[in-house]
Amino acid sequence: MPLLLRYRRYMGLLVMGIIGALLLSNLIPDPSGRYIWRGGQKGPDALWIERAHGQLQRLAFYLQDNFGFRASLPLVRTAIRDWANSPENGLIYVGRYGQLLWAGQNAAAQSAGSLLRKEAVERFAALMMALQRELAPEGTKVVVALPPNAQSVDLEQLPEWQDRFPAQTTEYSMLLDELKVRGVTAVDLRAVLRASPDSRRYLANDTHWTNLSSVLSFNAIMRAAGHPDWQVNVSEVVGPRGPYILGDLARTLRRSPPLPDTNQSLRLKEAGLPSPFVFYGRHEAKAFNGHGVRYADHGPRVLIIGDSYTLNTWVRLFAYTPVAEAAWMHISKTTYGSCDFDFADVKRFKPDLLIVARAERVFPCLNGAWPDHLPSPD
Known part of the structure; x- marks a missing residue:
């Protein structure tokens, strides 16, 4: 009798493949990443150890934002919901x-x-x-x-x-x-x-x-x-109506909105x-x-x-x-x-x-x- 049944071998290979893909995703740049550095800035009067800590913090934010498909996964989820005509249950x-x-x-x-x-x-x-x-x-x-x-x-x-x-x-x-x-x-x-x-x-x-x-x-x-x-x-x-800054909902959506941003001008x-x-x-x-x-x-x-x-x-x-x-x-x-x-x-x-x-x-x-x-x- 084999040590593992055939279907369990396949399941094990599938699980290992998923784990391997997740590990690999941390090495592949996210195609939807913005690749900007943020956070961690310290003033010129900060101690060298504080400045070093700030640089490490900036690096951590950069890796977090642009690897692991952090930006792409929400877009994939949204595309699947659009395809399935499923009402959004988020914000x-x-x-x-x-x-x-x-x-x-x-x-x-x-x-x-x-x-x-x-x-x-x-x-x-x-x-x-x-x-x-x-x-x-x-x-x-x-x-x-x-x-x-x-x-x-x-x-x-x-x-x-x-x-x-x-x-x-x-x-x-x-x-x-x-x-x-x-x-x-x-x-x-x-x-x-x-x-x-x-x-x-x-x-x-x-x-x-x-x-x-x-x-x-x-x-x-x-x-x-x-x-x-x-x-x-x-x-x-x-x-009259004219172009408007990107709305707060569109910024949260992280994709191009269906409609353009417009608003009436004010003459105050x-x-x-x-x-x-x-x-x-x-x-x-x-x-x-x-x-x-x-x-x-x-x-x-x-x-x-x-x-x-x-x-x-x-x-x-x-x-x-x-x-x-x-x-x-x-x-x-x-x-x-x-x-x-x-x-x-x-x-x-x-x-x-x-x-x-x-x-x-x-x-x-x-x-x-x-x-x-x-x-x-x-």
Whole structure:
């Protein structure tokens, strides 16, 4: 009787072949590698041992990035899924007509209504009511307007497999109902953007909306805030579509996206002088620290509590209004955090209008989050 059955010999050869191929892959340059050196740089005043460690770190990153088919394997996986017409189950999936869609932070399930975090949504609504209760004696108007997920607006862009799931109540709709009951002014930006004259309201390869969508949303908020005269002239501010930088989703995809990157240009006035107001609350990313612009010595003051959707545009749009000072601050101490900003900054700024504009996919107040220096319901 042979020591090994025939099929076991073949299986052993197959296993050895796979192991050998894996070992060999560490010696063959990846055809999809970028072959750039990154990391490890040390300052000129660093010790020689620190500089040596940095060079070893750079070498490690180079080998990690460009050998072992680290870059090619995700592309092969994507090609197989495309061939099998299989819906993506990672952080990015492709819509019916080529738009890239983000699935991080449960965006797809949230927009479809299959995820409904009732307590977290109610806590966000309670937070908005608390802001209004604390600021109303000082004459502050609070308006809530959440930039929606692309999946909540560009319904015709959703992939065909999503047609099998019936529409359900979403967290966004639930929040609007809660705010209405609590007497807080809110704007349904889903409806505003669906009525846009442009059929593509979001960037083709990015998680964010187009410049036109941003301006239309701004105008809708001005109307809801009781300042229709503060709206900007869309034809004056928004220019034609043109090439746009590679979107954040396309950079993550690591392959050429189905659609080109385009966006409308913006024709904004020169920014005013930096506001002398200092925000004490700090964010994990320096670019997301609070800041403001001063346009006049006298007039209303506006504060936006939001995220990257409103970071660089809305403060500049107030240059077209009689607002004396416009400022922006992040709603959280971390990029994807929940509702833990410093309310002391808001109180010190004393806004006449407070706009809360957190992206739909991250607006729920998770894990009991609550702002610092604001009386908590707990």
